[in-house]
Amino acid sequence: MNKIFTNIVTVLSVILLIFLYQKTQLVDTEQHNQVISTLGTLKQLEAVWINQVLHSRLALNNNYDAMADTWITLETTHQRWQDFQLKRIYGENIAHAEYQKTAYLAQITKRREYIEQFKSVNAILSNSVRYFPTAVSELMRLEDTKLLVGDVNALLSAVLRYSLLPEKETQIQKLIDNLQEKGALSEQDIRSQINIIASHARTILKYRPYIDAILEQINILSTAQKIDLLTTTYVNLQDARLNESTPYHQMLMVFSGLLLLLILFIAYRLRVSYTALNRANQQLKTANDTLEQRVTERTRILSHTLEQLKDSQMQLVQSEKMASLGQMVAGLVHEINTPLGYVKSNIQLIQTIFSNLKHVLQEYRALIVNIPDHISNGKKLKTQIEEFDELKEDDSTGEELLKDALYGLKQIFELVINLKNFSRLDLSNISKVDLHEGLNSSLLIAKHLFKNKITINKQYGDIPKVKCAPSQINQVFLNLLTNAVQAIENKGSIIITTRVKNDHVLVLIQDNGKGIPKKVLPKIFDPFFTTKDIGEGTGMGLSISYKILQEHGGNIEVTSQEGKGTTFTVSLPTGI
Amino acid sequence: MSKNATILFVDDEERILRSLKVLFKSSYNVHITTNGNDALDIIKQNTVHVIVSDQRMPEMLGVDLLHQVKEYSPNTVRLLLTGYSELGAIVSSVNKGEIFRYIKKPWDNDNIQSVVHQAVRIGGELFNATPPSVPVSHSEKQKMGILVIDDDIEIYRMVKEIAEPQYRVTQGLTMESAINSITHQNDIAVLISELSLAGEDMSLALKMIKQHAPNLVILVLSKVQDADSLISLVNEGKIFRFLLKPVRKELLERSLNSSIQHYLSTQENPALLACEIVEKTQKGINSGLFKRITNLFS
């Protein structure tokens, strides 16, 4: 009897042990990571997709193949998501996640409908905008259209402006009516060309606001936030799963303890007659110990991998962003410089021709005075010269215009150089860099943020070149400048100071904005920490800056007083 | 200017060609083409004094074109005109194309005119010079020295292994000692130099050395540099080879041999030295470093 009882207890204990052990093995990290990375892919794909929409709107994409392909990839990715056995990965509690997923799918389907609408409308609108100037010149080529010149040109410029800027349409409507009225009595071919112009103008009138509305809808329907929420939900579910296993883990320990006591008790009572059982119990005890050890070890590894994964994902996205930026800048600079090259050369050539021409005319003017009126076309020539003298005023204006054109080209060229310096693809490796150059490039790129609101005060000291990766350090500068601008609510100033301290170069970026609250200050370098509204900032800027500086053996520090302003201090070692 | 000289522009953008043609047609016979293969045909059929080529072209890259031009018509002075300075392209334009100048787009008309005029003059001299008949004897070769300006002992050792005992190999560990060697030992033929020496930038010194002694052949051996400073080393320092560290021994040996060959040919035929003219350095001319180097030379 006693033997049967003991057997049953042993069997039950083993079953309970196995049950508890399995419960602590619930968490499937690998599958979870795949789900999270699928979501990441979706987010990226959508960003690409929206980018393609914007290119098409600006007539920079000349076909819709890429857009169609992106959607197909998105659908495949959705399918992959559907194929995950979410219940197995996250347990039964996924109703909320499923709800969010349905909401996301509904939203992206809706967004896609708008994008299809966009493609249709954009094809029509861009065609009419492109054709409009041609239609006008076709009209002007017809005979007896001189009277219409003013009206047509007014309409042309109004329509072209309208196609790009949000302006009032009533005026254009008036111009169209006006043109049709004036042309009503003209020949058939003029009338029909006017009708063509009018119908295209109306098309632009109709579709420009329409396409803006569609783009706004597309923008509103951004699913990035939904994906972020889903990611959080999945991560929470995963955390819950990890937590869920904790009580079992504790139970396992308590149970093992109890079992041990029981075994000791039994062993004590029956140590002679039940030596065999005793031995079995001993084995069981050892098994328990290893089990527990494995459980603890596993939990530790799991949480560690999770941390690492988050970290590396963040860095990967960032470095890819930078790399693609650099490559794009490289191509861009070449392509801009080519036309810039001949435009500049041509203007210089025209300048020379212009001044030669002026000179010749001067000579001509002197010569012509001596020719009597009756010889050849003396009188006519003199009149022409007089007319030319009247034009003299415009003459010098012409030179001024050419000078202005050259000045403008120089400005474009400088911008290109700065853009290149900013990304510095050719300096992918670490090299000695003048930080002032980097600061100036960053300032130029952030220039539009300052507008009239902010004054920049540069207090550059005498600092040596520093070994660093310029594209990364520039990114830090830009980041800090952007933050400074955002901290300043009305008017304010940013002071940039550079100096050497011991064996470090310091760059201080100081604003007199609203400052950072004390309780927030310790958190600002944490990943994903942001005070901005969702969608405004990623909350990654400062943590990435921190990481970049750490990799450079430098540091970034902050001091702030609420209401008075914030100072960020970047320090980089001067040594090799 | 005589209109006897012929220049050739190659660019895949026709508007560039049109603009350049207008600029130069009054002074020279100007050929233009958008295609590298056509350019080679023109080179084979005419005496072309100067070729100016773009780098990025769909069918043939500028450096590859210039490399072939060097084979077919070594006297044609080669210039690269390009909008984006990509490090790899500049390195191979130096090593493969042995170009005379590197011109950046957008160019300045006065500037490009003076560079092209200079190139035409040199091209003319090269075509007119008759190659000497007497080969240089072996004994003269032995006198030649190679100066290694690098604090990396590995490089010094490698050069010694390659060049000794045929040539005399010495090492300069500071800018002062390097310039001192150059001014006091008149047997140095080839400089093998790192660009950063004991934490100092050697670029300016190299440019001034080349100004001082145009017959010296400079071989730069360095880590990755940025494109702009490399361009200025071409235009203002006329470096003969640029090798990226870490360098393999075979490559160094090959480059060293070409450098010596190049030195010998300029010795045999001094007309070739015309090509070694450099542009005066503009940047850093007021710096303390500049004064220091000037003092070293005086």
Next chain:
Amino acid sequence: MLFRVLICIILSLMQNVCAKEPITPIPLTMDLNPDKVALGQLLFEDKRLSHDNTIACVSCHDLAKGGTDQLSHSIGINDTEGDINAPTVFNSGFNFRQFWNGRAATLEEQVHGPIHHPKEMGSHWIEVINKLKKDQAYLKKFKALYPQGIQIQNIKEAIALYERSLFTPNARFDQYLRGNHKAISSDEKKGYTLFKQYGCIACHQGMNIGGNLYQVFGVLNNYFEQRGNITQADLGRFTVTGKEYDRYRFKVPSLRNVEITAPYFHDGSAKTLKEAVDIMAFHQLGRTIPEHEKQLIVIFLKTLTGTYQGVLLK
């Protein structure tokens, strides 16, 4: 945020620089499982897929007739006249959706349509599978390629794969796009320029020269009011979404091989290319094209005829 803007700007400029022509050539080869393609071909040509064993897919998508039946409206079982013009099967794999109204997302999904349409094949999956299962040869072939044997999903896949293999590369215009400037004559080049200038390119672009967006038929001048007698098929995507916006909206058809796929439009109303160009110019672009320019556009369109298995289509 700033970065994103910057990247956007640069990306857009790059795009502009890289993609010069709005039309891109069809790839010369495609990697498809040849056994499955062969099975797909058998099914495509098998009349047992229709209720009364009279109609196969190939009946209305005859490869010798440009992948169509060259009829205004197709003829289904019991000699019933269908509601719509059969689009060509050639290059259909490159379209972003299938059917004139885009109701199927993929070729696999598309297979379902004609098999069940009462005026086309008038059958049903159960019937089709029962018939096929009686054929030992099919049983064997399916078993070899699909572990589950004859199933709806597998029939769909095989047919779709075969259809994907029906692509027509190496049209003279594609040769031109690949850099052979002598592949088309100067008149044909002029035609292409006019094609772009008049704005045809706004919708007919990309690899398939269409087939990647929806557009209203009658953008500037209402087509259906002029033609009259509006049918269900004329409503286009409206029948799929029920949205007023989608009334008269169709998938823009591909212009590849257009020379040999007359008659044109979903209603097969245009008998010649010239007629089609006229209608398009007036209703979509609000313009009339002079005779000689129309002629040039038409000869350009004829350069779009590609080859199937190395032979130029006729």
